[in-house]
Amino acid sequence: MTDAPKYGFETLQIHAGARPDPATGARQTPIYQTTAYVFRDAEHAAALFNLQEVGYIYSRLTNPTVAVLQERVATLEGGAGAVCCASGHAAQIMALFPLMQPGCNVVVSTRLYGGSVTQFSQTIKRFGWEAHFVDVDDTDAVAAAVDDKTRAIFCESIANPGGHIADLRALADIADDAGIPLIVDNTTASPYLCRPIEHGATLVVHSMTKYLTGNGTVTGGCVVDSGKFDWSASDKFPSLSQPEEAYHGLKFHETFGPLAFTFHGIAIGLRDLGMTLNPQAAHYTLMGIETLSLRMERHVENAKRVAEWLEQHDRVSAVTYAGLKSSPYYDRVAKYCPKGASGLFTVQLKGGYDACVKFVDSLELFSHVANLGDTRSLVIHSASTTHRQLSAEQLKAADAGPDVVRISIGTENADDIIADLDQALNKAG
Structure with missing residues (x-):
């Protein structure tokens, strides 16, 4: 689809990156379940390994099924290219890997998924990197946290x-x-609700496990490059601007231009870190993306109705859904998420920790799982599960206190969702 910009999102989510299989004419993207690929001859093999020709060598690096997914997600996000990998956490490391050196830091939002807070506050230290956590609503504090060793600012478009x-x-x-x-x-x-590149983002990461796949079957991650950043404007990013010894002095930005970050992610990131997405997972995600707009519309419709109902319930202290007029983020919905504020939010219960536990255990339609973005409605008590490694201060900053439950609204009948919440709230007391 070389003229992709003329197509609407709903068309691109089905067609972008995909073409009938040249060998069989298969219309759905095949699962290329292979480890390696036969070279035409020795010259062809050498050109591939030297990055002089684009093609397939080994599925740790590139795979035809994964390649279709990379092109589709990049197209939907409005990016120049993308690299898919094994999980959302892998995508975050893949995004930082070309940017960071020992002693460098990244300025990070305090409002992140608990596992991401742990990854940034603890795990990246082992690379010699550091994270400066800041409330990103305080832009003065964000600017003050940036120093000469800062290599990126990281946030979530809609916080989990x-x-x-x-x-x-x-x-x-x-930035x-x-x-x-x-x-x-x-x-x-x-990307159906928000396209960060249009608002100035350089890189976009996804846990494709969630809304992109939408059916709770596989894990996967993706890094999308806008293709708009000048990696050679300073000496801050030598991995992209300076000669790469492993490729005989090739300079990624000089050689690949807008695709420098993408090529580096494959040729260096996947080659050395090996956080590869398997082709079957890519296939499931491609099928999920085909219905992304339909699902997101229903998620938003249900979430808005459920949040409005919960806000009036006498056992509920607060609801954080940005789509509510009472939310301090309501005005940002129109600017950044004009089609809706997604289906994820938290509910604060008046009965505190014990009420939250009883509430979660009393739900029948909802699934109690450590996931979000499924077609099924999901619930979890973040403070005792996904965010349990965080301190009390970190829990408060992430809006994951002991009296809070996280709800991911599915695509079921809204009346059924509300009925289940009502009976569980009544049991929670």
Whole structure:
């Protein structure tokens, strides 16, 4: 689909990147379940290994099924290219890997998924990297946290679990002034609801496990490159601007231009880190994306109705859904997520921790799982599960306190969802 910009989102989610299989004419993208690929001859093999020709060598690096998925997600996000990998957490490391060196830091939002907080606050230290956590609503604090060792700003477009919407344009302006990229985790929104690149983001990451796949069957991650950042404007990003010894002095930005980050992610990131997405998982995700717009419309419709109902319930203290007029983020919905604020938010119960546990255990239609973005409605008590490694201060900053439950609204009948919530709230007391 070389003329992709003329097509609407609903068409691109079905067709982008996909073509009938040249060998069989198969219309659905085949699962290329193969480890390696036969070279035409020795010259062809050498050209592939030297990055002089694009093609398939070994499925740790590239795979035809995964390649279709990469092109589709990049197209939907409005990016130049994408690299798919094994999970959303893998995508975050893949995004940072070409940017960071020992001693460098990344400025990170305090409103992140608990596992991401742990990854940034603990795990990346083993690479010699550091994270400076800041409330991204305080743009002065964000700007103050950036120093000469900062290599990126990282946030979620719609925060997990609280559903808060980041002011992407303001963060992008700070990043631009500092000459560093803004990385946005767009998992909760999906490209149907929010396109961070249009608001200044350099890189977009996804846990494709969630809304993109939408059926709770596989894990997967993706890094989308806008193709708009000048990696050679300073000496901050030598992996992209300086000679790469492993490829005889090739300079990625000089050689590949807007696709520099994408080629580096494959030729270096996947080659050395090996966080490869398997082709069957890519196939499931491709099938899920075909219905993304339909599902997101229903998620938003149900979430808005359920949140409005919960806000009036006498056992509920607060609801964080940004689509509510009472939300401090309501005005940002129109700017960044004009089609809706997704289906994820938290509910604070008046009965505290014990009421939350009883509530979760009393739900019947909802599934109690550590996931979100499924067609099924899901629930979890973040403080005792996904965010349990966090301190009390971190829990408060992430809106995951002991009296809070996270709800991911599915695509079921809204009346059924409300009925289940009602009976569980009544049992929770």
